Amino acid sequence: MAPESTSFLLGRLVTQLEREGEQILRVETGISYKRAVFLFVLRFLGTVTQHHLAEALGYSDPAVSMMLRELVKEGFVTTAPDPEHGRKQLVTLTPEGQEIAIRARHVLDAHFDELVRLAEVDDQQLRSITTKLIMAIAEKRKKELS
Amino acid sequence: MAPESTSFLLGRLVTQLEREGEQILRVETGISYKRAVFLFVLRFLGTVTQHHLAEALGYSDPAVSMMLRELVKEGFVTTAPDPEHGRKQLVTLTPEGQEIAIRARHVLDAHFDELVRLAEVDDQQLRSITTKLIMAIAEKRKKELS
DNA sequence: CAAATCTCAGCTACACTGACATGA
DNA sequence: CTCATGTCAGTGAAGCTGAGATTT
Numbered sequence: 460m461a462p463e464s465t466s467f468l469l470g471r472l473v474t475q476l477e478r479e480g481e482q483i484l485r486v487e488t489g490i491s492y493k494r495a496v497f498l499f500v501l502r503f504l505g506t507v508t509q510h511h512l513a514e515a516l517g518y519s520d521p522a523v524s525m526m527l528r529e530l531v532k533e534g535f536v537t538t539a540p541d542p543e544h545g546r547k548q549l550v551t552l553t554p555e556g557q558e559i560a561i562r563a564r565h566v567l568d569a570h571f572d573e574l575v576r577l578a579e580v581d582d583q584q585l586r587s588i589t590t591k592l593i594m595a596i597a598e599k600r601k602k603e604l605s
Numbered sequence: 606m607a608p609e610s611t612s613f614l615l616g617r618l619v620t621q622l623e624r625e626g627e628q629i630l631r632v633e634t635g636i637s638y639k640r641a642v643f644l645f646v647l648r649f650l651g652t653v654t655q656h657h658l659a660e661a662l663g664y665s666d667p668a669v670s671m672m673l674r675e676l677v678k679e680g681f682v683t684t685a686p687d688p689e690h691g692r693k694q695l696v697t698l699t700p701e702g703q704e705i706a707i708r709a710r711h712v713l714d715a716h717f718d719e720l721v722r723l724a725e726v727d728d729q730q731l732r733s734i735t736t737k738l739i740m741a742i743a744e745k746r747k748k749e750l751s
Numbered sequence: 752c753a754a755a756t757c758t759c760a761g762c763t764a765c766a767c768t769g770a771c772a773t774g775a
Numbered sequence: 776c777t778c779a780t781g782t783c784a785g786t787g788a789a790g791c792t793g794a795g796a797t798t799t
Contacts, residue, residue, distance in 0.1 A: 464710065465732045466622070466717035467645060472739050473619035474642075476612070478663060479742070493765070496620075499613060510780055517624060522766055524782060546774045546780050564610065571612035578741035580734050586611045588726050588734070593618050595724035596625075639789070656756060668790055670758060692756045692798045 476574075480567050487566045488559055495567070497526060498535060498552065498560035506551045508541065535559060626713050633712045634705055641713070643672060644681060644698065644706035652697045654687065681705060 481492040488495070500515050501507070507515075513523040527550060530536045535556035541547035552560065575582050627638045634641070646661055647653070653661075659669040673696060676682045681702035687693035698706065721728050 463649070464714045464717075465721070465728055465735065466626075466713050467710070468732065468735045468739060469619060469717075470623065470626075470642065472735050472742075473615060475663065475739070475742050477616065480616075491764075496616065503609070508780080517621065518765095519767060520781060521768085521783080526765080528782095544775070544780090548781070564613070567612050568610045571610075571615075574738060574741055574745070575611075577745065578734075578737040580737050582611055584730065585734050586614065588724075588731050589611065589614045589618050591724040591726050592720060593614060593621070595720055596618075596621055599720070599723065637788075654756080664789095665791065666757065667759085667792085672789080674758095690756090690799075692796095694757070 476571070479570065483566055483570055484563055488563045490559065490563065494526070494530065495560070495563040497530065498556055499564065501536065501550065501552050502557065502560045506549050508547045509538070509550055510547075512550055530556070622717070625716065629712055629716055630709055634709050636705065636709065640672070640676065641706070641709040643676065644702055645710065647682065647696065647698050648703065648706045652695050654693045655684070655696055656693075658696055676702070 477492055480495075484490055484492055484495055490498075497516065501512065504512065504515060509523050509527065510520060513520050516523065518526075527536060527538060531538060534553060536550055536552055538548045538550050541549050572582075575585070623638055626641075630636055630638055630641055636644075643662070647658065650658065650661060655669050655673065656666060659666050662669065664672075673682060673684060677684060680699055682696055682698055684694045684696050687695050718728075721731070
């Protein structure tokens with residue numbers, strides 16, 4: 460292989476991971492990868508406003524609004540007006556949403572763990588690197604805003 | 606932070622990298638991240654048939670056919686019938702395509718290198734892990750086909 | 752006739768921007 | 776009035792499948 464740059468390799472890696480994940484999730488849970496991420500993040504955040512959720516996902520408000528409409532229709536989340544603020548909508552996972560989020564997570568994790576095993580990669584090392592990079596991005600973004 | 610799984614963290618990381626990459630590329634080169642990947646892969650492969658390119662990218666034939674039409678229109682690639690096979694189309698980067706691919710690569714690499722530096726991550730380590738995982742995916746795919 | 756390669760047509764998921772309504 | 780929040784409308788980039796044409 461040619462001396463490809465790390466950024467390119469990493470990009471290719473995750474593109475492929477997403478594709479595989481997409482397929483597996485479709486079969487095992489019936490939802491898409493993107494929707495699964497939605498549910499994961501929501502599970503992590505608990506009950507939040509749509510705007511807050513949009514920020515956490517890095518999406519625009521309208522994008523979240525539309526995606527939520529679908530997820531509500533499918534029974535995975537509920538939205539309710541914030542009693543303390545007439546404009547805000549509080550978003551929460553339903554029990555079905557919780558359940559499918561957990562299931563989707565297990566499916567993806569199992570798949571990834573197997574890959575890590577096959578590749579003979581140190582999961583702790585990978586995890587540490589990934590976390591550092593994510594934090595660095597967050598840092599940088601914070602700096603750019605100020 | 607909650608004990609998020611490595612696969613999830615990695616997915617989030619690259620989603621964010623792609624988003625940043627998309628923005629920077631737009632500004633600095635005028636092309637999208639996906640198109641850049643197209644050009645990168647083509648540069649790596651040299652002159653190939655559309656079908657071969659589709660396999661390398663993991664896309665369907667029609668997807669490649671349409672993307673190529675755009676890239677030809679923009680002058681980044683040329684397609685020519687294979688003299689040895691009346692049905693095949695040979696795809697090649699034009700000089701402009703080469704140039705923009707190189708420029709896009711530099712832009713992305715510079716950005717990523719800075720991030721790696723900020724995060725205080727060992728690039729060699731990251732590179733090694735990424736390469737191992739990509740090879741493991743390729744291995745697995747080969748096995749599943751047979 | 753079968754297989755490989757490319758294109759056409761139609762469709763879907765998912766994201767964005769800009770404009771707007773509404774409540775704090 | 777202005778900011779924050781959410782929705783509506785329109786649009787775009789990029790992928791898919793299924794069907795068809797053409798060449799081997």
